[in-house]
Amino acid sequence: MNDIAADSVEVPPLLRAAPSGVEFKKLRKRLLRQAREAISDFGMLPAETSQEKRPKWLVCLSGGKDSYTLLAVLSELKWRGLLPADLIACNLDQAQPGFPAHVLPEFLQANGIEHVIVREDTYSIVTDKIPEHRTYCSLCSRLRRGILYRIAREQGCEAIVLGHHREDILETFFMNLFHGGRLASMPPKLINDEGDLLVLRPLAYAAESDIARFSNGMKFPIIPCNLCGSQDGLQREEVKRMLAGWEKENPGRLGIMARALANTRPSHLLDRALYDFVNLRPADAGQVLGDGEAEEPCGASLAMTAKLFAAE
Template structure:
């Protein structure tokens, strides 16, 4: 994983798309220099992730691909939609975007918020109501974590909606910290090195799962969402459970970042720079077949290279001092 600061994504975003009206979503956006820098940083990082992981393969029929952009009503998914719409408006994302909210019938869920948001901002969308809440609470004891079953049910429904809408991909708002948290969840509790990739092919092989915000920090996303005054809907289903393992990991990562600012960025980059020969996975590296090369052994044994003069002089001075 890079830091999102390279190659094509560095192309100047100034002026792109500005000959036409901006999306309704941005008409009340702050005009401060600080916000403009934040907005462009998120655009640059998302564009870099899209490029790095080839999220835009060319279609054989020449038509633009369709993406189902999944909105839960949280800061991450609102930011995801805004960034993708911004890139599209600037002519940098030739994709048809369809916003989608899956109403999971949670008690107290404000079902009117997202439809009103979509209508106000002229956003193409689909709303689907499926009572996964009753299934999750029936199958999982109250003291257990709902997230795993809830996620599986939600993902299956989103796949179905994407197929019905003719989409090639579902697009999720996971960011850098989500990816790191998942990595440490797997490391500490799953006994494996794995996380959430920016691009994934589903088990059926017909849909991509894309995460364009993979390079974006949660702090930037939170600042952007506050500045844009998105109508945030909290997840009361899982958020009401105390002691979740993921929350413990989140606190750990936040403490590390406070102690050494920039550490999370370094850790995220490490996920894209693995060395199988320096790990323990025999399925990724042929340790059994590892042996010295005959030519290298012969060359080393027959080498008559003279010792380094500087080294000899340094050793001489050390012994003289003694």
């Protein structure tokens, strides 16, 4: 039962309607494997857990494809005995006009998932503070995060868990690069400003296209994210299109870019707080240097060198 590759007639209630085709099974196993890797790589679970002392996670459910997939993946990992954590699904109803408040409670109840539904009218606050025709997303997100922290504390959770995926992380990186003047993104694991809660992103390694295929196959009751009449900023949409275009022209490029975020070289950047450039000096003759970060030639330069030598 602990082997993800093993098929079983019994599955969690949430997965009973999963397609039985080979391709979908491969997709499902890939998402499970990637979530396990992210949880392990970033130490999302305590080093030691027991039945008496299990962490409790607040799984934030918006009604979109990402959060539904997150809940399904974590539920299956827990069911297989691979996630020693208690899960509480949580939806924050922000009183957006037209929000179908019945959808998520009915879905969660039908699948036997422990949950909490909280209604807070942040929509009125946001529309009062933000001028007309401006996007609400930034303020809305801050208000939502603060409320989720409060709910997590009330429920005795040590972490809130979000459904951000690989493309979300890359988009945030380029948003910060282009518009924020810094190299930063969404880490798979961080601690809040108060220091009492973790923020976890177990789908950090998952591709958005895989999540979309999984969500479509599962026929989740998707709730649109534009009920408030505001979309995420045009700048992020531009970055999203840019990344999609790169991936279309060169399949696999986004995976390479995501790996680059875990392979930084401070000595090859310009941040003096991360690397001591001031005291960097040539070594004396015969002195053995430490494990410096010698610059490796890129593939293009290697190919050009080979071409030049071949021409000779």
